[in-house]
Structures are given as C-alpha cells and as structure tokens.
Amino acid sequence: MSVPLPVSLPSAPAEFVVLNSRRSTLVLEAHADEAPLWRYWGPRLPDGARPDAPLRDTRPLPSFMLDFDQPLTLVPTFGVGWFGQSALLAHRDGLSFAQAITACEVEWITPQRAVRLRLTDAVAQLRLDVTLALDDASDVLVASTTLTNLGDGVLDVQWLAALTLPLPGRCDTVRSYAGQHVHEFLLQTDPLSRSVWRRENRRGRTSHDCFPGAVVTTPGATDDAGLVYGAHLAWSGNHQQSIEWLHDGQYQWQLGEWLAPGEGRLAPGATLHTPELVATLSNAGYNGLAANFHTELRSRLNWPGGTMKPRPVHLNTWEGFYFDVHPGPVKELATAAAAVGIERFVLDDGWFHQRHHDRAALGDWWPDESKFPNGLGDLVAHVNGLGMEFGLWFEPEMVNPDSELFRSHPDWALQIDGRPLITGRNQLVLDISRPEASDYLFGKLDALLTELPIRYIKWDHNRDLTTAGLADGRAGYRAQVHAAYALFARLRAAHPEVEIESCSGGGGRIDFAVLRHTHRVWTSDCIDALSRVDIQRGYLQFFPPEVMGAHVGTAPAHTTGRTQGMAFRAAVALPGHLGVELDVRHLNQADRNELAGWIALYKQLRERLHHGRVWQGQTADGVVWQLHGDEAATDLTLLAYRIKPSTHRYTPAVRLPMLLADARYLVQELQPAGAHGAAHHTSAPLFEQLRGAGVEMAGAWLAEAGLPLPRALAETACIVQLRRL
Numbered sequence: 001m002s003v004p005l006p007v008s009l010p011s012a013p014a015e016f017v018v019l020n021s022r023r024s025t026l027v028l029e030a031h032a033d034e035a036p037l038w039r040y041w042g043p044r045l046p047d048g049a050r051p052d053a054p055l056r057d058t059r060p061l062p063s064f065m066l067d068f069d070q071p072l073t074l075v076p077t078f079g080v081g082w083f084g085q086s087a088l089l090a091h092r093d094g095l096s097f098a099q100a101i102t103a104c105e106v107e108w109i110t111p112q113r114a115v116r117l118r119l120t121d122a123v124a125q126l127r128l129d130v131t132l133a134l135d136d137a138s139d140v141l142v143a144s145t146t147l148t149n150l151g152d153g154v155l156d157v158q159w160l161a162a163l164t165l166p167l168p169g170r171c172d173t174v175r176s177y178a179g180q181h182v183h184e185f186l187l188q189t190d191p192l193s194r195s196v197w198r199r200e201n202r203r204g205r206t207s208h209d210c211f212p213g214a215v216v217t218t219p220g221a222t223d224d225a226g227l228v229y230g231a232h233l234a235w236s237g238n239h240q241q242s243i244e245w246l247h248d249g250q251y252q253w254q255l256g257e258w259l260a261p262g263e264g265r266l267a268p269g270a271t272l273h274t275p276e277l278v279a280t281l282s283n284a285g286y287n288g289l290a291a292n293f294h295t296e297l298r299s300r301l302n303w304p305g306g307t308m309k310p311r312p313v314h315l316n317t318w319e320g321f322y323f324d325v326h327p328g329p330v331k332e333l334a335t336a337a338a339a340v341g342i343e344r345f346v347l348d349d350g351w352f353h354q355r356h357h358d359r360a361a362l363g364d365w366w367p368d369e370s371k372f373p374n375g376l377g378d379l380v381a382h383v384n385g386l387g388m389e390f391g392l393w394f395e396p397e398m399v400n401p402d403s404e405l406f407r408s409h410p411d412w413a414l415q416i417d418g419r420p421l422i423t424g425r426n427q428l429v430l431d432i433s434r435p436e437a438s439d440y441l442f443g444k445l446d447a448l449l450t451e452l453p454i455r456y457i458k459w460d461h462n463r464d465l466t467t468a469g470l471a472d473g474r475a476g477y478r479a480q481v482h483a484a485y486a487l488f489a490r491l492r493a494a495h496p497e498v499e500i501e502s503c504s505g506g507g508g509r510i511d512f513a514v515l516r517h518t519h520r521v522w523t524s525d526c527i528d529a530l531s532r533v534d535i536q537r538g539y540l541q542f543f544p545p546e547v548m549g550a551h552v553g554t555a556p557a558h559t560t561g562r563t564q565g566m567a568f569r570a571a572v573a574l575p576g577h578l579g580v581e582l583d584v585r586h587l588n589q590a591d592r593n594e595l596a597g598w599i600a601l602y603k604q605l606r607e608r609l610h611h612g613r614v615w616q617g618q619t620a621d622g623v624v625w626q627l628h629g630d631e632a633a634t635d636l637t638l639l640a641y642r643i644k645p646s647t648h649r650y651t652p653a654v655r656l657p658m659l660l661a662d663a664r665y666l667v668q669e670l671q672p673a674g675a676h677g678a679a680h681h682t683s684a685p686l687f688e689q690l691r692g693a694g695v696e697m698a699g700a701w702l703a704e705a706g707l708p709l710p711r712a713l714a715e716t717a718c719i720v721q722l723r724r725l
C-alpha cells in the first residue's frame, strides 16, 4: 500500500455548468477530480451570468477546520471531509465505508437544459450518474441518480439521495403534509433551524401520513408573492427527506427512497436507480409554485388516445351500497344516475366472488355467482345503454386469508419466515414481484377487460406493508413498487383505452410516479365538504384539479357525521374530477333537481376548470377561495367558500392580484339551475346585478381593492365568472 499524500486543491480550472429556464437558473462549478460544487439554484439570472471566481477563492478558512475546504456538492459524501448529511451511505462488508468523487465528466444532453454528470470514485469503485433536466416552460427540475457498483465485491447501499439541493439561508419555514386515512394533506408548518428537519415514511406506499415532498419558504412569502421552493419525490413507496443547516449559512435538502435493510445490495456491475425528484422554485409564492408542478404533472399524464377528454362525471357505488351490490338496485341506481347527467358508472367493491364484507375474497377476481349469476355483462350493457361508460373496482395487490387465492397460494403473501402474518383491514399484501402472482392478476383483470367494455378501473391499495419479505427472505418494499408499476404498464399496454384511478384508502397513493400510469386519484375517503376544502387545498399545491377525484357525498357525511347542504357539497367537488357518491334514488325531488343543475354547471365549466392555472387564497374572515383560469387571465372562474361564520359585520372583499390591471372584466355570479335554499343573509344591489346580466369591473380595482362578496352563511359557496371584455 502506498503512503497517501495530503489532499490538494483541484488543479483543473472550474467549468461552470449552467441550466436556465424561463424563471430559474441552476449553476454548478465542475472540476475534473471532484463532485461538482453547488453554486446556485434560484430565480433566473441573465444569460451569461457566472460566478466571478471559483467558490473556494471566496471562502477564507475558519479556525481549526480541515485545510481542504469542502463546500456543498451535488453529491456530498461521508467520511472524506464532509460532516453533513451524506447523499450516499454504503460499504463493502464493512470496508469502503467512505466515498469521495475522484473524476467528474460533464455530458450535455441538451445545451442549457439537460446534463448528465458522470461522477466516479476510483477508490470506493463506484459511479454516480446524476441527470438534471430543467424544463423551460415550467421551471421544473427533474433529477435522478444512478449508482453503479464498479468493484468486484457486493456494495451495500443504505441511502442514496435522488438529489441534494441547496436552499438559501434566508429560508425560514418548511410546509409539509402529514395526515391519516380520511384526512390527507394535513398542512404541517415547521420553522427551519440548526436542527435537522426530517420526514420519513416506511409504510410501503406513498402514505396518508407523510407526503413525499414539501415547500420551503422565505420570509414574507404568500400565496402570490415571495420566493418559495418545492420538491417532490415521484415514488409510491418508502421515502425520506431532510433539510440541514450548513456552516456557510445555506441549507441542503435531500430526498430519496428509504431503503429497508438489504434493499440496496448491489452485486458487481449492478446499478441502483433512484426515483425521480421533481423540484421547482417561484418568485410568485405558493400559487406560482403550484403552477409549475401542475405543468410538469400534466406532461406526465398518459391519456388514452393521447389527450385528455373532458372529465366525465362519475357515479361511484361505494357509499351508496357498500358491499351490498345486487343487479336490480344497481341498475336502478344507474338509471337514476343517468337521469341527473352522470357519464361514467363505477361499480365499487362487493361485486366479486364471495365479497360480502371486508373479511374475505380479495384475490378472487371473478363476479360473485350469487349476485351476478350471469356475470357482469347484463349490468354493463344496461349502463352502456344509458349512455354511460362502465368502470370497475379492483384491489389487485391484496389478498384476504379467507379467499380461494390464498388457500391455493399462501406463499404468495409477503411474509417473513417464522413470523406471524399481520393483517390490515383483514387482508395481506401479495408479493406481486413473483411473476406467477402478477401473471395471475393480469390474467384475471385482462379476462374481464377483454370480455366486457370496461373503460375504467378504480385500483385500490388498502393497507400498509408489514413483514414484507420476498420468497428469498429479503425485504420487498422496493420490489413491490416496481412490480406494481410493471403491472399497471402491462395492463395499459393490453388495454390502452382504459383509464385507471389510483386509490389507496382514499389518498394513500398520490404521487407523480403512479400518475404516469393512472389518470385520477381518489383524494380521500372523507367526502365531508368542509374537510375536503382543506384536503383539496393541500393537494392542489402539487397536483392539478382534473385528476382530483371529488365527489358529492350524502348528508350527514359518513366519515364525520357532519351535514352540509347540497350546494356546498357540490360547489366543493365542482373544480375537481366531479363524481357523485350517494344513492341518487333516495334524493328528494328538489335535491335531485339541484344535483342535476350542478352537474350541468360542471359540464359547462369543466374545460375552463381543468386547463390553465389555479390560484388559491383566503380572506381574513373565514373565506377561502380558488380561481381557475388561463395564464393570460382573460377567462376565470372564482370559487369562494365560506368555511366559518363571519366575525365581521361587513364581508371583506377578495383581492385578485392575478387580474390584468389595464383590462375590464364582465363579472357574473354563476348558479346552477334548480338551486334552492338561501345562501345569502342579506343582499345588496351589486349582488342582484352580479346574478343578473353581470357587472363590468376594472381589473386594477379587482386586483388591489378586490371583489365584494355577498354576506353569506357558513358552509356556502359563491361562484363567479370573470371574462375580459
């Protein structure tokens, strides 16, 4: 062994790697013999703007530091002078525990937009290929890292960040999302400090509890102004993220897959690909950030036929019937649904072999002989005959111990030898990375989709993973996610006309990766409109409204016991992908007429609501609102929800800063045909005009002074259209 020499400063001159998009710039300082140094990720710099000097020339060394200054790099690594969180933790049977990049090659994929950094550690014998692509239109950075084991022994990887991002030291707050079943996207706001901020999820699915992403804000940032940063890990399994203060005053933000012990074991030559990181920043507050994420997500959606058709109104049978689905009543409901304007009829749980409750039958994916002795064909024909598409519920990745599938193949459930099986909602998780298990599932779904014109699948996943051991005894969390993506892809390839909804006890699997294969998410099992206002607001920070499953439920709401009027329930569901989840047959005539009116209004508005921007905001007095419209702000729909009784004698106006100051707008309140019940306490002449032919108003006035709102009872909505004249 040769005696090592002290490390010296990089000899090669710095190369600045600059990626630009419309409103953001990323700058790395690359040297041939180390990992690129982070120089900048922030608002757009002018073309040609570069650092004036290499970073180390600008940083006098503090006392008692290493003589070799190590700033934040694209892949900070443990053990060779970096003391912060490492982007990689790995070893070879206890050796090669420390890594440091010894060679860096810059490979441009698209000049100024996309680059691959090939980073080799000749000592630890591994390579990290980091790909960065910055989209011009959306300002979204999509990044991932691939680790290759170049050694001739096994490399055990404990952690590999999809990317390490720099955040400026003036960031002070992180907004992330906690939650649970029936309350997803619960906003959690934490101050940033010198303590590490970390969120982890080990539930084996995206989870209700810990959304894989966050928004980091600078002081004074609001819905519409101020510098904010956002990142999301496109992954439907375990994940972790951390934000750590660094001694140069900035923060580093890492996101990646949380690997269970052994999941990162790489044979010689093997690779580990991280999920994609989707990150963006905006000088226009949370709404600016949301617009960037929405654009990126829209570019991922893989619609049958290539483009999104207007989102059809759903009827879902779950809360109307639960497991009690019998052809007679189901057909009656379909007839009643068609009469109020439903366009897609989705038969939820309860239809398959012996499925009469949640204790049995998952895995036995053929029609229950007692309920549907002649199969589903008759029902599907009835639904189609009413002009509606037919959709069907499955939960492919699950099995009940009380099922024919489990009795035949108990070994197909994820399990750990010697440990008891742990059920959740009475069910186990199938190891679908076994080809025979995924072939079985594909065969069952494919048979039904081939036999019948089923155009929609609600694909559920109703429990967390535990004892997730594969056939060889190794941890199978990661394998399970990849196998699920493969099964989605196989089914879509065989049936490209079918749309899929990602459901997981409501919103337990909502992420940018599952939405490469699916077209709608079931946002929450909670359909209480008041709860939904919060849930949908969190959701809309990352995801666009057209894939947000939003239903008009019954009153009182099944999951909260609270009662809201039809108008509020419908107005809250209206901007999403609208559905109805109640037994329409039992509505009184007035409610039925009103529901039909709301559905008609949705059909009139959906193209406006489902393309373009969404801005969200709130007033000081219990009103939260969202505005959907085109980027140029010429055609907009405002949905203002009064979620609490007013504490002001006079209702504050809603400022709409996105309106064009020099334009005039025709402002009109929209009401569905058949609306009944008094939403307003007292009126005033302006509101009579708004409800009539509309009122012409100045953009500048609405932007700064605001649009007056009627005085309204709690749990009511006001919908206003603004059209540029």
Ligand code: GLA
Pocket: 318, 348, 349, 393, 460, 462, 503, 504, 505, 506, 522, 524, 525
């Ligand atoms: C989950 C879903 C519900 C419904 C049931 C059926 O809870 O979120 O919408 O489909 O499963 O069992």
